[in-house]
Amino acid sequence: MTFTDKLNRAWTRQQSLLMVGLDPDERRLPAELSGRADAVSAFCRGIVDATAPYVCGFKPQIAYFAALKAEDQLLDICRYIHSRYPELPIVLDAKRGDIGATATQYAREAFERYAADAVTVNPYMGRDSVQPYLEYGDKGVIILCRTSNPGGADLQDLRLENGTPLYLHVADQVARHWNTNGQCALVVGATVPDEIAQVRARIGDMPLLIPGIGAQGGDIAATVHAGRTPDGTGMMINSSRAVLYAGTGADWAKAAAAAAQQARDAIRAALEV
């Protein structure tokens, strides 16, 4: 099954557009796990089990594992998700971008080592830097377009000679020329709903990965209205910190479940307006 099929089925079966990001910050892990060598993967397993009923997939952020020398724990959690929740896609958030020979190695890292269903990549180095990922025809390739951080405007909002902002040029290029196999998606931040609408207007039903609700302050209703497709899907709306660290005590898993359920419900409610 391709990433796109898996994502479509997850949207339908789970009736959820919420994705939970796995960003295990060692300073914020539950006290009961402290000192355990597998604290990171134990925390992630707990979050996955608690939130799985409410999500359309999981998005581990590789930087958090790399900083902790915890590649083995990243592999563990990827295997755990595939084995316990085979219907839920894994998006490896890595934002890689490099020349073809090197991109081939990064694609191996994401798709073979970690068996991710999709990976995030950076478009700055152009089409040939994305090609090695596209060659895994069943995998998803999710390209940065307009990011959720304040500095996202620095380059991405620059207007080109013809008046088009760079991020829309990226959206056009991906939709017209890079997505020949129907496996691409775009990252657009929930902090910029007007830009989400601009992108949606140009890319048909291509999926959007939308970070920025929760800790980053993006508005769920505005995001949903801007990014939805006619059938009420088309988005992986990601929340990381607001779910992971919803509870600070022994109830951390329960609190994460409640936060995920609440976010899923807020998204559903916005779809009905």
Place this chain on the structure above:
Amino acid sequence: MTFTDKLNRAWTRQQSLLMVGLDPDERRLPAELSGRADAVSAFCRGIVDATAPYVCGFKPQIAYFAALKAEDQLLDICRYIHSRYPELPIVLDAKRGDIGATATQYAREAFERYAADAVTVNPYMGRDSVQPYLEYGDKGVIILCRTSNPGGADLQDLRLENGTPLYLHVADQVARHWNTNGQCALVVGATVPDEIAQVRARIGDMPLLIPGIGAQGGDIAATVHAGRTPDGTGMMINSSRAVLYAGTGADWAKAAAAAAQQARDAIRAALEV
């Protein structure tokens, strides 16, 4: 000592602007190392020892290690270089780019876990995505500007409203606003010497990391003329595959030394014209 100081001293002491990239491709490792669990680090140690007399630094490419689950061997080779050749800087080629909280984790990976002297980063997500690296005041932050691959033109050569191509806008932003601490450098490919000259004209003496000679076909003389500073330095001219895989038999280390010496000499000769 800061990265910039270390690099300046290496240029002077070594009389070399050549950087050797460590891209250990498992399919191309010497036969005598095959089957060894430490084949990657043994190969890199051999390359480092063979080429150290001819270089101003080393540039390990993290993707090659990550694809092979060889983070321990990357750490080994970084420690080996620091211990045996403490005067030679290590540039970790990672091309990271993410929001601040995540960039903080990537900065830890590069500067704490691997103790790199500098790291390459992607500017697409803007100034705040680079800030966490800049906060390591003694470290180098090397920002992609105009890359050596064919697709480098796709986004980087786009003209903005005022007629400036995007890559020159990046060069201007870094020179004027991001490099407040004198720790930045830019990546510009040897395959585009006209663009090197354009960048050099706008950034004063800021160092350039220039990949693309050797396997990618960049011209050494044109590169040197375009990128040099008035004192005949200012460049880390990188060669990876043409040095690493210069010999295919038992003479691999000797062949790598000869290829490095030849590249260093070609750069020197071009400086004298």
